Amino acid sequence: MGMAKGAKAIHSFLGWEQEFFVVHAAHFKARPDLVNCGRTLIGALPTRNQQMDLNYFGPVPDRVERLMVILKEEMLKMGSPMAVRHNEVAPAQHEMCPIYSVCNASADSNALFMEIANREAGRLGLQVLFHEKPFAGINGSGKHANWSMGTDTGLNFFHPGKDDESRTIYTTAIACLAHGLCQYNELMRCAVAHAGNDHRLGAQEAPPAIISLYPGQGFEAHVDSIIAGGALLGYKAEKKMQSTGCKASMAVEANSEDRNRTAPFPHCGNRFEFRAVGSSQNCSFPVMICNVVMAAGMAHLADQLATGKKLRDCVAEMYKTNRHVIFTGNGYSAEWPEEAKKRGLPNLNTTPK
Structure with missing residues (x-):
């Protein structure tokens, strides 16, 4: 790049x-x-x-x-x-x-x-x-794993940043992650598959067993814009004022793309939170799989760039191919398993599956 x-x-x-x-x-x-x-x-x-x-x-x-x-x-x-x-x-x-x-x-x-x-x-x-x-x-x-990647110089791939370089890397990095989660969806699910976690995943307290990516609704719209031919730049992480529900206290500033607690892999400002990890697990294996699927996406991008394609076109192709793994709705809803089935996303709700 x-x-x-x-x-x-x-x-x-x-x-x-x-x-x-x-x-x-x-x-x-x-x-x-x-x-x-x-x-x-x-x-x-x-x-x-x-x-x-x-x-x-x-x-x-x-x-x-x-x-x-x-x-x-x-x-x-x-x-x-x-x-x-x-x-x-x-x-x-x-x-x-x-x-x-x-x-x-x-x-x-x-x-x-x-x-x-x-x-x-x-x-x-x-x-x-x-x-x-x-x-x-x-x-x-559970044992939520807040995971991020970056360089030894302090650049965080999952932070939108304020300059064009940071925003380009951010948009590209999420394309790599979407590719990895989509192409190796079952591997990601296997990373948190064990008997104890079967009692928890899919209930109204934990993310569903369907692995999807939540980058935020604003970024989802930006993805659709890129697929339609738009530029990689154009997305800015906005802030919102979150009411506390108490008249005696002031509203609190929060990211407009605040995490979706019904999603297994939501974005949280400068990282992704893998919420499906079980509390008794050694978290090294799930995080290793996060690194593996991200590396797979990066390798695919590198192969595409090596053919002489422009970065924008490579990223657009990756988003178009893997668009169905991005979901910003309610993961607890009864409609989501049916929608996931239409999208071709596996619903492995038990370890034997």
Whole structure:
């Protein structure tokens, strides 16, 4: 492409969001199903469930707060500073996230986090549950993988930027990603296929098992413009004011292409969030597949450029061929599986498939 000439290497980056449940160790040991399967096999819904966001916005229980502070301190010793800790939607569900880093180091830090969490929880009389669906009737847990790629000079392929070079690279990079996700769709689904995740994917709490790309509605319109013969330039990431719903607080500035939580692969300002990764998984394999499909798209683009075609024409051809993998609608809707079938996208909703 003749851009970013000072770059000598491309790196991928990962920021994981680890969700988990915390229960009393004594209660855990009293349940053979939890001990042996990691999830309950029988039970009834509690009186207090996850209504009205009471858990998400409520105070963190004292012992759980103590556990998360210890985890933050221990992870800092490992060279992985934690940025976020909070309650999640379901009762007894929580989340911790680190500062982003290079994929290899970040994936290793996640494996260490899970090991240290189990060890330190036991010392406090608690038990951490990393199963994707330990309790029926309430939300399960995932491990959202916030993934991006860029050069050693600091150029992020997935950030629209403010100059023509950055915007051209951004539009081209998403064309490469769309090609990889479309041509290797089943491989991407296999990256998150295991029994625990089958309980979670496709429910009203996690993305569907249909792998699609969400670049934002504004960018989707730009893609259609390119396919119709338009220029690569022309898309600008706009900002919007998001109301908090409370008259006493001001609106908050957000990206107009804010992530779609019903999508398995939405764009989030400067990265893509692979939301289908299971909470118990080692995130290195799913992220490796992200790198592989992106590399496949880049290789295809390089082959096309080598024939003498213009960059605009190559990108337009890639978008036209793989347009059906781009979906900006509601992934939870009953109509989406039917629409995906028409588009030729596989719906592998169980691991055996």
